[in-house]
Amino acid sequence: MARAATTTDAFNAVAEPRRRQILDLLADGELSVSDLVARLGLAQPVVSKHLRVLRAVGLVGVRDAGRQRMYRLDGRPLEPIYDWVKSFERTWAGRFDRLDAVLAELMESEREGNDDGSD
Numbered sequence: 773m774a775r776a777a778t779t780t781d782a783f784n785a786v787a788e789p790r791r792r793q794i795l796d797l798l799a800d801g802e803l804s805v806s807d808l809v810a811r812l813g814l815a816q817p818v819v820s821k822h823l824r825v826l827r828a829v830g831l832v833g834v835r836d837a838g839r840q841r842m843y844r845l846d847g848r849p850l851e852p853i854y855d856w857v858k859s860f861e862r863t864w865a866g867r868f869d870r871l872d873a874v875l876a877e878l879m880e881s882e883r884e885g886n887d888d889g890s891d
Contacts, residue, residue, distance in 0.1 A: 782849040785829045790814070791822050795831060798845035805841060 786792055790812070797803060797811055808819050823843060826832040830849045835842050 780829065782829045782831060782853060785825050785831060786850075786853065788822070788825075790818075791826055794819070794822055794826065795845060798832065798843060802835075802842040802844045804837075805843070808843070 786795065793812060794808060797808060803811075805816060805819055805823065808823075809816050812819060823832060823834075827834065831846060833844050833846050835844075
């Protein structure tokens, strides 16, 4: 089965850790390429390459501000990813509920073991 091109699919685009870092930084507001370079500690061509991929899938918008290009997050393409991850919420919630019950039983057993009846 052929893998979807990184530039056509948000799932593949965010699979790369550096691109997720860029999205995290842009979640706080607009940043220029030079701001991203400084915060990530990467070379400008590397950051620009990642921004190109993020723009191609619609996760990042850009506007010109004088000599700078300001990048901003557009979260709409993340919706299918959110919907997919959300489908696992019930499973994990059930597992955490069971874990809470086991921990409560262990704590109760420990309290009963420490309560040997002597004062």
